Amino acid sequence: MTNILDVKSLHISLGGTSVLHDVSFRAGTNEFIGLVGPNGAGKSTLLRAIAGLAALDSGHCRVKDKPVDLYSPIERAQHISYLPQARPVYWSMLARDIVALGRFAYGSPLKLDDRDQAAVASALKDAGAESLADRPVAELSGGERARIHLARTLATETPLILADEPIAALDPAHQLSVMRMLRGKADAGHTIIAALHELPLASRYCTRIIILxxxxxxxxxxxxxxxxxxIETVFGVTPIMDSNGVINGLLPMTT
Ligand SMILES: Nc1ncnc2c1ncn2[C@@H]1O[C@H](COP(=O)(O)OP(=O)(O)OP(=O)(O)O)[C@@H](O)[C@H]1O
Structure with missing residues (x-):
């Protein structure tokens, strides 16, 4: 495993309130990290900080040994892809063109070369969104649109993928296939950090879980x-675990 990310002693305040306190961890190739925690725990803030989109009070986020705020926008986009939690689209664009935005850091999407075309096609397939490619994004359902945005993220082909709730809007079959696909990306050498609320799927497919x-x-x-x-202390639910430590379900706590 090669180290990709170093988050060290990170402190962030928003609106005068401290949101992240002394957060430190490292992440490397072949890791699929599930970032879990209750609403408001700071998961999105942490992903934004790693993506270079949040002001730090102190500490650092280094990607490949370089502070993320020292990357140029293009260089950063070639290293880090980021799927935000909110994904508004203000223009009526074809889904395929949204996915092609993932190639912006390589000089696209105005002119897609063969490599860009292949990356877009592969990302659409990985996100289970091939059949949606030629539809206007405004006409897609919430889950369909979520798969297109995921495909846009994958089309970047960056070593580090940050995904904020990538499966939240998906039906069960697509949740499973996307989690399996993300694990496959990690096995192939990518580093993936995904904010997730689906603890059973995180325990089944992630390689590592960080609880905030x-x-x-x-x-x-x-x-x-x-x-x-x-899990009971942090989430107020009781996990049903199998003998391998995989969470198969969650129950309300009785005490
Ligand atoms: N711009 C802001 N100004 C003030 N407080 C903010 C701001 N953005 C977020 N917060 C607060 O920071 C805390 C962390 O928010 P964050 O979005 O990182 O949580 P989260 O773990 O991603 O939550 P969720 O699971 O609900 O998406 C929350 O208490 C939130 O209310």
């Missing part, structure tokens, strides 16, 4: 080594 609670890292373990007690 109140802006602090409260757990950082291989995905099948999550502590049931910690």
């Amino acid at each position: 609670a109140d802006g602090r890292v409260t757990g950082d373990n291989p995905s099948t080594k999550m502590s049931p007690e910690l």
Whole structure:
């Protein structure tokens, strides 16, 4: 495993309130990290900071040993792809053209060369969105649109992929296929950090889970080594785990 990302002693405040406190972790190739935590825990803020989109109070985010704020926009876009949680589209564009925006850092999408075309086609396939490519994005359902935005993220072919709730709007079959696909990307050498609320899917497909609670890292373990007690404390739910440590379901806590 080669180290890609180094987040060190990160502190961030928003609107005068401290949101991330002393967050530190490293991530490397072949890792699919599920970033989990209750609403408001700081997951989106952390992903934005890694993407170079949030002002840091202190600490650093280095990608390939270079602080992310020292990257030029084009260089950063060639290293990091980012799927935000909110994905408004203000223009009526074909879904395929949205995906082609992922090639912007390589001089596209105004002129797509063969490599760009192949990246767009591959991303559409990986996101299960091939059949949507020639439809106006404004006419797509929420889950269909989410798959197009995911495809736009994948079309960048960056080593580091940051995805904020990539499966939140998807039906169960697409949730499973996207999680399997993201794990495949990690196995092929990418580093993936995804904010997720789907703990059973995270425990099944991620290689590692980082738990954020109140802006602090409260757990950082291989995905099948999550502590049931910690899950109960942080999320207020009881996990049903199999003998391999995979979470098969969640129940309300009885006490
Ligand atoms: N611009 C802002 N000004 C003030 N507070 C903010 C701002 N943006 C976010 N926050 C606060 O920062 C905290 C962390 O928000 P963040 O969006 O990172 O949480 P999250 O873990 O991604 O939550 P969710 O699971 O609901 O998406 C929340 O308490 C939120 O209210």
